[in-house]
Amino acid sequence: MKALSKYILVVLSGLSFACGKTEPQTQIPAKGQAVPVTLLSLKSGDFSTEIQASGTFSTQDETLLSFKVGGIVSQILVNEGDPIKPGQILASLDLTEIQAGLAQARLGYEKALRDQQRAERLFIDSVATLEQVQNAKTALEIAEQQLKASQFNLTYSQIRAPKAGFVLRKFVNPGQQVSSGAAVLQVNGAASGNWVLQVTVNDQNWSQIREGDPATLLPANSSMEIPGKVIRKSQATDPLTGTYWVEISPEKTKGLELATGMFGKAIIRPSLQSSGWEIPFGALLDAQGDEGFVYVTPDRKSAKRVAVKIGKISKSSVQIVSGLEDYQELIVSGSAYLTDGSIIQIQKP
Template identity: 25%
Template sequence: MKRGIITALIIIVALAGIAMVLDNNKKKNEAKTAFIAEGGGAVAVRVATVEKKVTDLDFSVNGTFVPKQELNFLSENAGRVSKIFVDEGDRVTKGQILARIDAEIINTDKETAQANLQNAIKDEARYSNSFKTGGVTQQQLDQAKLAVENARLRLQSASRKVSDANIKSPINGIINKRYIEVGAFVNTQGTQLFEIVDVSKLKLRVNVNESQVAHLKVGDKIEIKSSVFPTEKFNGKVSFIAAKADASLNFPIEIEVDNNTSNSLRAGMYGTAVFNFPKQAPSILVPRTSFVGSVSSNQVFVLDTTTNTSKLRKVVAGRILGDSVEILEGLNEGETVITSGQINLAEGTAVSIVK
């Protein structure tokens, strides 16, 4: 019994929903019919007046600060860490010694390379004297000279390893992470030692659309703001503009930003790039919906006010500025363009303006 009542209720609700949908469709059709009827037999259209306006190109976009330089510093020599001279948060300069690797084995290799070089030099001198008296051939002398060069290169490599036992910072920056402790063993496979970041200069990464990127070029000066420091203004310069849009049809932009003397800005903070452009000369603008099909068609219908008919006009479109399009040729200020109903129009079609 209960199941039958529930089924009946479900059927009633479904029928009520269907009735509502049908009623809404009827109202929409009546509205369309009324819209066309207003034209009195002519095609009902909406229009807009062609105007000259000053275009405001200024805009602002938000992005994230990243370090201009960021380095994950890896080991080059195997050995045990004997000393560490810096800690996380310390400021370092290029060439400063950060840590030292136990160089006992490395020093032994260098001493061996030095001894081998001395022996090779003596052998070369001996072969050279013997060659003068005919005791050795030219080939044997050449091999002795080659042995000297090889020994010198091995010594140079060993000396470099001894120098690398003092781990030096390759950039100016701040120790953001320290991954080693005294006594830890590092290997030549690239054990991570330090993460160093330089925030004296930052990069603000933002995305702009196609109409915005058209007005930008590398080297443009940009004003940068930060919500964390609302009273401060930072100077930026466009350093990179992507040649290709991303999946969302936006273009990645990088802006190099000078930090203040106290390096208040930090990587990971949000920033706002304010793009200001010189005042533009007035230009003829029409609604984007004026075009037949799309903007690329370069065709619009103009209203002939004397006969209330449509006239197809060829135009040259310029910049797309939001919902408006700049017209370079083909229209004059004060003319009237048709903005809706073009699908039903042809050259000379009678029209009726609907407000």
């Protein structure tokens, strides 16, 4: 029993000795005591970072098709997703009323033509006056234009495909009455390969992007990285989201199966470079939005708190756009113990 007690005492002594070897923790400097810091020389330069954004694919020629005149839909000859060819009939109205109007316009034209010819013969025989001949001629011209309008309405009582592509949406069905200009079908020209990826960016990224900037597209349904370029950007913010859109055109879409509304990502490389400073992430304090604070030393003896404007933020560094113009050295460690005017003790990194 005595041997067991001695063994326990030895183990406890060993544990106490091991605990005594723990690494000393950094002591918080007392008030008025110099704070140990490390410095970084500030050098301004130009930098450009990649902008990552996401959005959806679409074509530049999505079109809502409608009838020129109102009426009852007779036929819808396609369904959503169907491929279409240029000039293909996609839908038509019941032509009973339209053809009746055309026949009425043709009869009116024929009557006006007879009246005009009769007036000219009577004028030769000095029976009709010049005014009557002129009025008959005007009536003939009016009837001719009415006939052309009726023929035009008959032509556009059918919807034809403007180009090769696909049917995206079908808004009506046969037997439904539609008004003039009401959307019947939505189609695109996907067969011509005019795909774009429309992504959204914030105002800071928008100001750096220019038309023609290179980009890489990453469709959701493929592991391919497709080169492209920025072809257009919005000039007004979206009132609902507060963001701006940017359209990116891929250089090639061969081998890809794209659909309108498909999700995709883009990496944009702005050609416009910004000037400023790149500092370690840990040197930035109290960041809110695009503003924050850092500590600098103007005399290598004391710390000064300076407000800065923030650019891009990465995992290890921060881009500072303005605020450090008048300073040469930045405090990169020890900032947590500093206040404005604190005495510092410079240590080697």
